[in-house]
Amino acid sequence: EIVLTQSPATLSLSPGERATLSCRASQSVSSYLAWYQQKPGQAPRLLIYDTSNRATGIPARFSGSGSGTDFTLTISSLEPEDFALYYCQHRRNWPPTFGGGTKVEIK
Amino acid sequence: EVQLVESGGGLVQPGGSLRLSCAASGFSFTNYAMSWVRQGPGKGLEWVSGISDSGGTSYYADSVKGRFTISRDNSKNTLHLQMNSLRAEDTAVYYCAKNPYGSGSQWFDPWGQGTLVTVSS
Numbered sequence: 001e002i003v004l005t006q007s008p009a010t011l012s013l014s015p016g017e018r019a020t021l022s023c024r025a026s027q028s029v030s031s032y033l034a035w036y037q038q039k040p041g042q043a044p045r046l047l048i049y050d051t052s053n054r055a056t057g058i059p060a061r062f063s064g065s066g067s068g069t070d071f072t073l074t075i076s077s078l079e080p081e082d083f084a085l086y087y088c089q090h091r092r093n094w095p096p097t098f099g100g101g102t103k104v105e106i107k
Numbered sequence: 108e109v110q111l112v113e114s115g116g117g118l119v120q121p122g123g124s125l126r127l128s129c130a131a132s133g134f135s136f137t138n139y140a141m142s143w144v145r146q147g148p149g150k151g152l153e154w155v156s157g158i159s160d161s162g163g164t165s166y167y168a169d170s171v172k173g174r175f176t177i178s179r180d181n182s183k184n185t186l187h188l189q190m191n192s193l194r195a196e197d198t199a200v201y202y203c204a205k206n207p208y209g210s211g212s213q214w215f216d217p218w219g220q221g222t223l224v225t226v227s228s
Contacts, residue, residue: 034214036152043202044152046216055216087152091212094166098152 002026004088004099012107019075021102023088028068032091035064035073038101039084047086048073078104109133109217111203116222123193123226129186129203129219136184137161140206142215143177143188145199145224155201156188160209171197193226200224 003026013019023033031051036044046055048064051071061076075082083106088099115127129141142157156177158165165177176189186203200223204215 032212036215043218043221044215045218046214049207049214049216089152089214091214094212095168096154096157096212096214098154100151 001095001097002029002090002092004090004097006086006088006099006102008102009100010103010105012105013078014107015078015080017078019073019078019082019104021073021075021086021104023066023071023073023099025069025071025090025092029090029092031067033064033066033071034089034091035062036087036089037082037084038087044087075104109205111205111217111219113201113203113219113222116201116224118225118227119193120228121194121226124189124191125193125224127188127190127201127203127222127224131184131186131203131205134205136179137181138209140208140210140213141179141186142204142206142213143186144202144204144215144218145197146202146221147196147199150199153199157206157212158186164210166212190224193224195226198224198226 005024007022035048038044052064063074086102110132112130143155156167158177162179174192178187200221202221203219206213
């Protein structure tokens, strides 16, 4: 199975700053990578699918890029509600797997 | 509005069984694949199982293969997960999630609120 490695594990930033989250795959997933946001006690929410497509209702400050094995989720200017856990997930083949997550916390 | 509501979680002894259900509404259930994803306490996300729109094709994570069975009742807009031979490591919140297509490996959107399964003596 494809292993997804997210870095850093924790990102400490202030509101208004730019957040850059990384997801690296153990083999190519083409462009088949998604990003999710999860807040404590809540279900994950889809942010980005197939590398760079924002899901319905997701603000433009969230953007995704990359291809093959290296992907990035960028939050251009952090809002208070963006401090949360973020997971990447591939759909290149079965089984779909998730990365271990990056926590974006308030500095 | 798409809604997914899970039920059936609870406390079960090791070796026991449990059946989870997910009631879907707000979309044409018969046109979409569905999945179960779980999250152990303080842990990350793990895909468990997926089923095609017709129910004719299903997939399982190696960790649950042979013990769990996914099924769907398209007449009742309901997804199920029959879990047998439960182990302590199956303890998790189990989420039901909609897939964007009828079949194939996909992303998950939206997710239900989850139901907690605890396997302990």
